[in-house]
Amino acid sequence: MAEFFEMPQASPTMTEGVLVSWKIKEGDSIAPQDVIAEVETDKAVADIEVFDARVLLKILVPAGESVPTGMPIAILGATKDEDISELLAEYEERKKAGPASPSEESKPEPSPVVERPAAHKQEAPAPVQAAPPAPPLEGGIQEVTWMGEELMEGIMEVPDFHVVTAHGKVRASPLARKLAKDRGVDLYNIKGSGPHGRIVKADVLQSRGQAPALRTPRSDQKIQLGNMRKTIASRLKESYLDSPAFYLTANFDCNHYVAFRNRLKALHPEAKVSYNDLLIACVAQALADVPEVNASWGEDHILQRGSVDIGIAVALDGGLITPVLRSADQKGVREIAKEVKDLVGRARNLKLGAEEYTNSSFTISNLGMMQIESFTAIINPPNSAILAVGALQEEPCVVAGHLTTGWRMRVTMTCDHRVIDGALGARFLQALRNYIEAPGMLAI
Amino acid sequence: MAHTHDLIVIGSGPGGYVAALQASKAGLNVACVEKGKLGGVCLNIGCIPSKALLKSAEYANTARHLDDYGIQVGEVKVDFEKVIARSRKVSATSEKGVKYLFKKGKIDLHVGTARLVDANTVAVTGEKDTEISAPHIIVATGARPKWFPGMEPDGKRILTYKEAIVRTEQPKSVVILGAGAIGLEFAYFYNAMGSDVTLVEGQDRLAPLEDAEISKQLGKALRKQGITIKTGHFCKGVEATKKGTKTKIAPAGTEDIEVLEAEVTMLALGVRANIENIGLEEVGVKTEAGFIVTNDTQQTSVPNIYAIGDVAGAPCLAHKASADAHVAVHSILGHTSRPVDPNLVPSGIFTVPQVASVGKTQEELDASSTPYEVGRFNFAANGKNRGTGHTEGFVKVLIDPEYEEILGAHIIGHDATELLSELVLAMSAELDGTSFLEAIHSHPISGEAVMEAVAEALGVGVHA
Numbered sequence: 010m011a012e013f014f015e016m017p018q019a020s021p022t023m024t025e026g027v028l029v030s031w032k033i034k035e036g037d038s039i040a041p042q043d044v045i046a047e048v049e050t051d052k053a054v055a056d057i058e059v060f061d062a063r064v065l066l067k068i069l070v071p072a073g074e075s076v077p078t079g080m081p082i083a084i085l086g087a088t089k090d091e092d093i094s095e096l097l098a099e100y101e102e103r104k105k106a107g108p109a110s111p112s113e114e115s116k117p118e119p120s121p122v123v124e125r126p127a128a129h130k131q132e133a134p135a136p137v138q139a140a141p142p143a144p145p146l147e148g149g150i151q152e153v154t155w156m157g158e159e160l161m162e163g164i165m166e167v168p169d170f171h172v173v174t175a176h177g178k179v180r181a182s183p184l185a186r187k188l189a190k191d192r193g194v195d196l197y198n199i200k201g202s203g204p205h206g207r208i209v210k211a212d213v214l215q216s217r218g219q220a221p222a223l224r225t226p227r228s229d230q231k232i233q234l235g236n237m238r239k240t241i242a243s244r245l246k247e248s249y250l251d252s253p254a255f256y257l258t259a260n261f262d263c264n265h266y267v268a269f270r271n272r273l274k275a276l277h278p279e280a281k282v283s284y285n286d287l288l289i290a291c292v293a294q295a296l297a298d299v300p301e302v303n304a305s306w307g308e309d310h311i312l313q314r315g316s317v318d319i320g321i322a323v324a325l326d327g328g329l330i331t332p333v334l335r336s337a338d339q340k341g342v343r344e345i346a347k348e349v350k351d352l353v354g355r356a357r358n359l360k361l362g363a364e365e366y367t368n369s370s371f372t373i374s375n376l377g378m379m380q381i382e383s384f385t386a387i388i389n390p391p392n393s394a395i396l397a398v399g400a401l402q403e404e405p406c407v408v409a410g411h412l413t414t415g416w417r418m419r420v421t422m423t424c425d426h427r428v429i430d431g432a433l434g435a436r437f438l439q440a441l442r443n444y445i446e447a448p449g450m451l452a453i
Numbered sequence: 454m455a456h457t458h459d460l461i462v463i464g465s466g467p468g469g470y471v472a473a474l475q476a477s478k479a480g481l482n483v484a485c486v487e488k489g490k491l492g493g494v495c496l497n498i499g500c501i502p503s504k505a506l507l508k509s510a511e512y513a514n515t516a517r518h519l520d521d522y523g524i525q526v527g528e529v530k531v532d533f534e535k536v537i538a539r540s541r542k543v544s545a546t547s548e549k550g551v552k553y554l555f556k557k558g559k560i561d562l563h564v565g566t567a568r569l570v571d572a573n574t575v576a577v578t579g580e581k582d583t584e585i586s587a588p589h590i591i592v593a594t595g596a597r598p599k600w601f602p603g604m605e606p607d608g609k610r611i612l613t614y615k616e617a618i619v620r621t622e623q624p625k626s627v628v629i630l631g632a633g634a635i636g637l638e639f640a641y642f643y644n645a646m647g648s649d650v651t652l653v654e655g656q657d658r659l660a661p662l663e664d665a666e667i668s669k670q671l672g673k674a675l676r677k678q679g680i681t682i683k684t685g686h687f688c689k690g691v692e693a694t695k696k697g698t699k700t701k702i703a704p705a706g707t708e709d710i711e712v713l714e715a716e717v718t719m720l721a722l723g724v725r726a727n728i729e730n731i732g733l734e735e736v737g738v739k740t741e742a743g744f745i746v747t748n749d750t751q752q753t754s755v756p757n758i759y760a761i762g763d764v765a766g767a768p769c770l771a772h773k774a775s776a777d778a779h780v781a782v783h784s785i786l787g788h789t790s791r792p793v794d795p796n797l798v799p800s801g802i803f804t805v806p807q808v809a810s811v812g813k814t815q816e817e818l819d820a821s822s823t824p825y826e827v828g829r830f831n832f833a834a835n836g837k838n839r840g841t842g843h844t845e846g847f848v849k850v851l852i853d854p855e856y857e858e859i860l861g862a863h864i865i866g867h868d869a870t871e872l873l874s875e876l877v878l879a880m881s882a883e884l885d886g887t888s889f890l891e892a893i894h895s896h897p898i899s900g901e902a903v904m905e906a907v908a909e910a911l912g913v914g915v916h917a
Binding site for chain 1: 791855856857858882883884885887888
């Protein structure tokens with residue numbers, strides 16, 4: 010079946026690419042891993058490969074033109090004589106619509122391509138490994154996540170290659186998977202030696218050899234930066250240096266919060282509402298109550314956002330992504346739980362559309378499950394604040410003059426003073442306290 | 454200097470012809486030098502014609518037992534000349550097939566003997582003497598029967614497979630030295646044809662490279678068919694007489710010589726690589742223990758000269774040669790490919806019952822103290838095989854208990870060589886036992902025995 014081949018997002022920050030040259034002609038057959046075109050991204054000139062055997066039916070974008078990521082650049086088919094008239098018509102429409110208002114079909118998705126930085130134009134030594142298919146991530150790079158231990162594993166290391174399929178899966182033999190799981194080796198950190206980078210037993214065994222146990226003396230290692238790491242470095246440095254940030258810490262009494270969630274769990278086990286889902290619901294309502302926090306700095310103005318769009322930091326192996334829950338204040342806890350589960354699931358498989366991980370209005374970062382009591386996070390532009398959530402824990406506390414124990418949780422909000430003053434930030438945390446300490450308020 | 458070709462392949466057996474065709478498909482201008490018939494030993498005097506002979510043998514034996522199935526055919530007679538003639542015809546057809554493919558692939562065929570002049574040049578002596586050159590050369594000269602002093606074949610009474618496979622005269626009696634695949638297959642063939650067969654093997658069991666349990670079962674089956682088997686006996690010399698041959702054998706480590714008299718003696722003692730007189734030493738191609746030394750991409754010590762198949766080392770099997778060919782051509786084309794892993798090269802013995810295996814034997818695993826679980830399933834317990842009467846033999850798999858890696862698979866019985874394929878695939882693709890069992894096996898087929906053996910090794914079998 011004929012289909013569009015879209016401008017791949019060959020680097021995390023790439024929004025458009027210049028088609029430097031076509032490597033094949035219309036009518037040419039393409040074998041898996043053939044380079045079909047050269048594309049200049051914001052970082053390098055990349056070879057664009059195709060994974061399946063196809064025929065190039067039509068070149069839509071001539072060499073030299075710049076194209077937004079996700080826009081079709083060619084039509085590929087299985088055989089030479091396929092009818093592409095419908096696709097051509099659709100292409101004209103999509104061109105008219107433009108990248109600003111992408112139609113449902115044209116949302117940029119991670120493309121089934123592997124970026125291979127070409128040796129020329131590349132300042133640093135080009136990594137020999139294939140890079141991931143365009144990890145979708147906003148500038149929202151926090152050093153934290155709220156997703157759980159399995160996701161936390163990846164945050165510790167920075168692999169400079171992932172070989173994943175178009176669906177975000179790692180190619181590996183069943184035996185390699187078992188072996189890796191058993192030995193605690195992350196498949197994302199292994200270069201596969203099999204066809205199309207398939208990881209086989211020997212690769213897992215070898216990777217073990219390459220990463221000696223901590224006790225054996227190790228020499229310094231120079232780790233080449235992957236694109237994701239480069240983005241993390243530049244965006245967070247920019248945010249850190251640009252925003253005059255201050256920090257507000259609050260300690261919430263969570264006895265009702267825990268009871269409420271346990272009740273919810275008992276009454277609606279199918280909804281699988283987590284503490285995080287409940288937290289998002291509380292934050293959303295607090296943002297609706299104090300909309301001044303739900304805002305962006307615009308140099309000559311402050312943009313107070315009409316919609317409460319909460320970014321949720323999710324760790325990926327070797328990086329982060331912040332899927333965005335739109336209009337969170339309009340949604341019930343169960344709806345939030347359902348939607349977040351879907352977003353996070355797809356985030357982990359690199360299957361989010363661009364509009365699903367960009368342009369949040371506030372971000373939550375949670376390291377509670379890692380037993381971090383409290384911490385500070387760096388603001389995720391274009392947000393003006395980020396909430397760093399610590400562990401929910403039972404601890405000694407004084408209530409009405411009596412020493413007792415109770416559930417407590419510390420949060421720290423990082424505020425951009427250009428937008429949020431101390432009293433405003435405190436007002437927001439007060440609003441948040443109202444919901445967390447009395448979750449029944451959510452129903453009001 | 455301009456070369457006459459992009460690639461020269463010396464030899465057109467299942468290594469050489471596959472390499473030539475694959476390179477030509479990739480657009481290379483390929484020359485192939487062959488001194489004999491296209492297709493080498495395999496197509497002309499090996500794998501293929503022997504399968505024709507063995508089918509005649511199997512039919513003869515089947516016909517003798519058709520009464521079991523309620524079919525009366527009367528006395529079974531063998532027309533030996535016709536049996537051989539059919540086999541020759543099969544070879545001729547196969548050779549034509551390769552010829553056609555060569556023509557289609559525009560392979561520049563040079564009939565004659567090749568000799569490396571330098572790292573890029575090959576002198577051909579034959580129909581017309583010529584010199585050809587190319588940036589890459591693949592040596593695929595194969596192997597020939599091996600023997601030891603005191604048992605030189607004369608081609609009339611003392612034979613190797615080369616003579617035996619075309620011999621139109623049926624020997625009344627035959628002594629076969631060596632119980633590897635070739636010796637076993639000829640023993641089965643001659644016995645089924647009605648010859649009196651004695652099979653001698655120096656090791657203490659038949660098919661010594663196979664799993665011991667398989668050897669034992671095979672010995673039992675062949676003895677039952679009437680073959681005299683003398684394992685643990687070494688040959689002390691063969692001599693041709695007017696009427697036939699005298700083969701001296703003695704138990705290992707002794708001089709208690711026994712003389713076996715027969716019409717012919719056949720030597721099936723393995724093969725020797727064809728490394729002589731092709732200029733290897735002159736251009737500096739390193740050899741070791743009689744084989745050309747190669748690396749993972751089949752490159753020799755001279756980087757643009759590759760060696761594939763028997764000449765590049767054991768196992769000397771046609772499919773290993775073809776696999777080598779793929780690796781070498783890929784390397785020449787600048788692609789990478791998985792090196793041929795000898796552990797994953799399957800083997801087959803086409804007697805009845807057939808023997809097929811891949812990976813490690815139980816003895817090898819014991820020797821290396823590798824943990825394993827054994828799964829066995831008898832064909833007598835398989836519904837389909839009971840129906841067809843092929844109840845002899847079993848499937849045996851050896852599986853790592855920790856990760857369920859399939860370490861070895863050994864099958865003896867009807868169609869064993871075909872049944873093995875899914876296990877070869879499983880091992881090659883690194884399917885663990887549980888993943889293997891997730892594949893639904895059709896019913897009723899002999900392959901269910903394979904599935905059951907794997908299940909038994911994992912401790913989840915229901916039929917054993």
